[in-house]
Structures are given as structure tokens and as C-alpha cells.
Amino acid sequence: MTTTPDVPSPPVPPLRRMADGTVKQINPFTGTEVWTVPGRANRPIDHAPDHVAAVDPDAAEAHCAFCVTRLRETTPEKARLVRDGSTWTVLDEVAPDHLDRTTPEFRLFGNLFEIVSMDYWKAVHGYRMSDRAATHQRAYLASPAGADQVRALVRARIAAAQGDPAAVDSMTTDELAAHSESFFGGCHDVVAARRHLTDGATRTDRHASSGSLTPDEHEQFVAFTVRAMRCLYRDNPHARYVSVFQNWLKPAGASFAHLHKQLVAIDQAPAKTDRELAALSIVPDLYNTLGVDVAAAEGLVLAANEHAVAVVGVGHRYPALVIYSRSVASLPWEHSPEEVRGISDLLHACHAATGPLVPCNEEWHARPPGVGVAMPWRIVLKWRISNPAGFEGATGIFVNTIDPWSLRDRVAPRLAELRDAGRIADMMLGAECGDVRGSLRYGR
Numbered sequence: 001m002t003t004t005p006d007v008p009s010p011p012v013p014p015l016r017r018m019a020d021g022t023v024k025q026i027n028p029f030t031g032t033e034v035w036t037v038p039g040r041a042n043r044p045i046d047h048a049p050d051h052v053a054a055v056d057p058d059a060a061e062a063h064c065a066f067c068v069t070r071l072r073e074t075t076p077e078k079a080r081l082v083r084d085g086s087t088w089t090v091l092d093e094v095a096p097d098h099l100d101r102t103t104p105e106f107r108l109f110g111n112l113f114e115i116v117s118m119d120y121w122k123a124v125h126g127y128r129m130s131d132r133a134a135t136h137q138r139a140y141l142a143s144p145a146g147a148d149q150v151r152a153l154v155r156a157r158i159a160a161a162q163g164d165p166a167a168v169d170s171m172t173t174d175e176l177a178a179h180s181e182s183f184f185g186g187c188h189d190v191v192a193a194r195r196h197l198t199d200g201a202t203r204t205d206r207h208a209s210s211g212s213l214t215p216d217e218h219e220q221f222v223a224f225t226v227r228a229m230r231c232l233y234r235d236n237p238h239a240r241y242v243s244v245f246q247n248w249l250k251p252a253g254a255s256f257a258h259l260h261k262q263l264v265a266i267d268q269a270p271a272k273t274d275r276e277l278a279a280l281s282i283v284p285d286l287y288n289t290l291g292v293d294v295a296a297a298e299g300l301v302l303a304a305n306e307h308a309v310a311v312v313g314v315g316h317r318y319p320a321l322v323i324y325s326r327s328v329a330s331l332p333w334e335h336s337p338e339e340v341r342g343i344s345d346l347l348h349a350c351h352a353a354t355g356p357l358v359p360c361n362e363e364w365h366a367r368p369p370g371v372g373v374a375m376p377w378r379i380v381l382k383w384r385i386s387n388p389a390g391f392e393g394a395t396g397i398f399v400n401t402i403d404p405w406s407l408r409d410r411v412a413p414r415l416a417e418l419r420d421a422g423r424i425a426d427m428m429l430g431a432e433c434g435d436v437r438g439s440l441r442y443g444r
């Protein structure tokens with residue numbers, strides 16, 4: 001392995017099995033130390049929900065504020081994706097009086113409670129919402145139904161901040177507009193899927209997860225999210241980075257057990273991204289040598305297709321599956337539809353093999369726009385099955401209950417079953433992938 005003093009390359013092998021079976025890992029990119037001690041890998045990892053009830057499978061879904069029968073409980077839609085057979089169409093800014101005319105398979109709307117607020121962007125950067133968003137807001141508030149929806153949301157947000165929600169009742173349209181700017185021009189968005197529960201579910205714990213979508217639906221979910229990512233960069237010239245992630249189930253940070261992704265614009269690249277960019281300027285092939293090649297050498301390649309490769313990650317705080325794009329392009333929206341489909345298929349397969357009861361975070365990593373270094377788009381799926389505690393805080397060493405080889409041995413048979421059953425797209429699995437070393441083509 002090529003090393004220089006400036007590259008975050010470990011001084012010891014990234015993966016070592018000790019004499020008693022303890023596995024020590026060091027993340028080749030970040031240096032994060034992770035240990036797995038023997039005998040803990042077989043603990044049950046499924047999350048048991050607090051309360052399970054029977055559902056009427058014939059009744060329309062109304063389990064949470066993201067359900068499609070409660071379209072007016074979210075901020076006004078920025079866009080929706082509708083389906084007619086195999087034709088998928090984006091409808092931008094559906095009018096409040098037309099919300100029920102079509103069924104959205106996926107919806108894009110602003111997060112009512114932003115991580116980075118509109119006030120932050122305005123105060124720190126002098127951000128103003130785009131003319132398009134302002135036009136959308138004016139049209140929405142001009143409709144009595146739209147104004148009622150916005151008023152109820154402003155009331156909910158003021159109540160959550162311990163304010164007096166009654167103050168909203170006497171607000172003029174201008175005041176309502178001032179209090180609802182973030183709904184239309186904010187920079188923290190949500191993409192929610194149509195289903196809350198799987199089709200025909202009879203119990204409230206049968207949540208429709210990423211893995212329960214069809215490969216076609218999942219492709220549309222990813223492509224629609226890529227489009228939303230690009231829109232955030234387009235509409236906020238101060239956005240240096242857009243973080244895209246999915247929290248699944250409460251232990252992974254989800255407020256609703258209803259499938260959704262989030263997009264948050266921030267005004268700097270994360271420090272870890274800057275470190276990787278600096279390392280890439282010295283070793284351009286970093287993601288092959290420290291990523292795919294390390295996985296291949298340890299027998300941790302799970303699946304591949306023409307456009308992507310999925311491996312078990314080394315040195316993550318939680319058991320992690322990593323999907324690397326093999327595209328020449330760095331930015332997600334510069335990937336061809338076929339390339340997006342390739343990544344989506346492997347991500348979908350990893351979700352399906354994980355199963356709907358395992359809390360997990362899906363984290364997208366992509367090069368910030370406007371940077372002159374190539375970097376592959378990659379997605380990490382982390383199983384949130386343990387809680388770092390005092391030992392981790394005191395030592396900086398994370399105890400991960402499943403080592404990479406055990407994770408491979410759990411996931412690989414599931415992938416084979418799912419492929420045989422036609423539940424995931426066709427792809428190469430394990431040894432069928434051949435030699436994937438050096439197969440990331442970013443920047444070439």
C-alpha cells in the first residue's frame with residue numbers, strides 16, 4: 001500500500017484478529033478505532049417497537065404526519081413524484097386545492113423543525129429565499145386552504161417553542177408570510193415515501209422500509225432525492241455542502257417510523273470531507289486503495305454491478321455496509337440514469353438484506369461542488385444496534401458488536417435468497433464479482 005505522512009493511512013493493518021478472537025479495526029480513512037470482542041455477535045438486533053396494534057388493511061393510512069391522507073400536516077410540498085404504470089412524473093409546487101388530485105409516491109417538503117434554520121442563513125449570510133420560492137409562497141397564501149395549512153403549521157412551531165400559539169390567529173397575511181418563509185425557502189428538506197406500512201399489513205409494526213420498496217421504486221426514491229439535493233445547491237448560493245441521510249426507526253434518530261430521507265444544506269464542507277480532499281490531492285486513488293482494495297483483500301466484497309460495488313466497511317462505530325459508485329463523475333446529479341440505478345440497486349439490496357426491523361442510518365458522501373478533485377459518490381448504511389457509552393468516551397475505542405467478517409456472513413446469504421426470490425435487482429454477489437480492486441473510475 002502506498003503511504004505518505006500526509007495521508008490518513010493506518011500504521012497497522014486495518015483489520016486484525018487477535019489470539020482470543022477479538023477483532024481490532026482501524027478505519028483507513030479516519031483512523032477511528034473499533035474493537036469487536038468474541039461472543040457478542042449473535043445477540044438479537046431487531047428493534048422491538050413500544051406498542052403494536054392491529055390495523056385495518058382496507059383503511060387509508062393515517063398513522064403519522066407523513067402519511068398521504070394527512071398531506072396538510074407537513075409544510076407545503078416543493079415537489080411530488082407521481083406514477084402512471086411505468087411512467088414517473090415530477091409535479092412541482094402542487095397548489096393547495098390540487099393536493100388530492102394525484103397520489104404522490106414520494107413528496108419533497110421543508111422540515112418544520114430545521115437543523116440549520118432559515119434565520120441562521122439570513123443572519124450569517126444575508127440569504128434570501130429564491131424568487132421561485134417567494135412566488136410559490138404568495139400563491140399558496142392566496143388560497144384560503146393554503147393559508148389555513150400554513151397558519152396551523154406556524155401555530156404548531158410556536159407552540160413547540162413554548163410561545164403563545166393564539167398569536168397566530170390575529171396574524172395578517174404579511175406576518176404569516178414572514179413566519180412561514182422557511183416552509184418555502186428553507187434549506188432542510190424531507191423526502192417522504194407514500195407507504196407507512198407495507199401493502200396489506202395487519203399490524204402497526206410492519207413498516208414499509210427502503211428494502212420493502214421494489215427496485216424500480218427505490219431507483220425513483222434515490223433519483224428524486226438527487227434532484228432535491230441539486231435544487232438546494234441551486235437555491236442557496238451560500239450552501240457549501242448538502243448532507244443527505246435517512247434515519248430508520250427511533251434508535252437511529254427517526255421521529256416517525258415512516259420512510260423518509262432528509263437533506264440539510266450547510267455553509268462549510270464537513271472537516272472530515274476536507275481531510276479526505278487533502279489526502280486525495282496526494283493520493284488520487286485513495287478510495288480504491290483504502291476502500292475497495294482493502295475490502296477485496298479481506299474478502300468483504302458483497303455485491304457489484306457495472307456501476308457500483310458494495311462492501312462491508314472497516315473501522316466504523318457501527319456495523320456498516322458501504323456502496324461505492326464506479327462512475328467517472330463525482331457529483332450525484334452528474335451520474336447517468338443508468339449509474340444512479342446501479343447505485344440504487346446495491347443500496348436497495350443492502351437495505352433488504354438488513355431487514356425492516358434493524359434501526360439504521362443511511363449516509364450519503366459526495367464531493368462538494370466546485371472542488372477540483374475527483375471523489376466517488378458513496379453511501380454508508382450503518383446498523384444502529386448499540387449505544388456508545390463510557391468506555392468509548394474514555395478511550396475513543398468503539399466496541400462494535402459485529403466484526404466485518406461476521407457482518408458479511410449475515411448479509412451475504414440474505415442477498416442470495418433475495419436475488420433468488422426476485423426481490424432485488426440482478427447483480428453479482430460475493431465471488432461472482434471477480435477482482436474489483438481498482439475498479440472505481442472517479443476522475444478518469
Ligand SMILES: [Zn+2]
Nearest residue numbers: 064067196258
Ligand atoms: Zn406515516
